[in-house]
Amino acid sequence: MPHKCARCGKIYDDDSPELIDGCSCGARVFLYLKEKPGRNEEDTVKELKLREMVADDFKRLDREFGIDLKRTGRTIHLDLENLQQIDKGRYRIDIKSLMKGDPLIMKVGEGVYYIDIIDAMSKGRKKG
């Protein structure tokens, strides 16, 4: 069954090497739909395109991979944000993105982001 990249939405066939190596956008988490009698591949792709990661999916990822994350100190990032407030007093920081010089982006809800434009612009000025 086709898979969809959880970050950029690109669709891949079942046997695509990207499912193992990671999507061209760098993400390694994919959405797929279980096979259902009477639903062909075209319908699956259509349905998959509409499907997005929801809070429950993130909770499931945290539940299943949270222990590994604690051990390795790695983080899961499927979105634009490099600072994530999981809960009051709980944060995840994408240090790789921040060190690269990306502006500080915080997601405060589905489809709502805060971008530190002053910081982003001062970085641009310094580079220029």
Add this chain to the structure above:
Amino acid sequence: MPWRRLLGWFRRVFGKKKVIKLGLYGPPNAGKTTLANKISMDWTGEPVGRVSEIPHETREVQKKEQIIVRAAGKKLVMNLLDMPGIATKVDFEEFMQHGLTKEAAQQRAKEATKGVIEAIKWLERVDTALVVMDSTRDPYTQVNITIIGNLEAREIPIIIVANKLDLQDANPDAIKDAFPQHHVVEVSALTGKFVDELYGEIAKYAR
């Protein structure tokens, strides 16, 4: 960037004596502030910041300016910058395990997160970095690898400090194996063991 190196050479040859901004980087509880205090006490007689067993005690960049270090036949003028510990995750429950109330722990988490971002922003301004690691912990972490990789990309001289040599399960060789391309100095910031060797390395490699 090669121009940065060239500019540094011109400054050294023709410019006035440069004040080296020495940044202490590393994960929380690696002993950065203990080391900063040791360096500062040795050369100025004053400490830099407070030390605690609770992670993220340093949540703002602590500075000690105009430290004059004499080692390996050289005289260096440094501004010491003790950075907040860099982490990928900050969780208030960790602080509650050290006896903090929920509210105090949540506030500390907020300040610690801000501190991580501050430390990263300061990367643009440091001249030389001491990357402090706890010798009793596995060095192959995302934090250590990202810090080292980023400093390398910026061509900032790196000295790795394998700290906490005073602890029985210290294994500084694991750090040497993990980062063979860098100078690793084994020290105990707490007891001062081999800190003189570190001054020698700073005199040799800081610019």
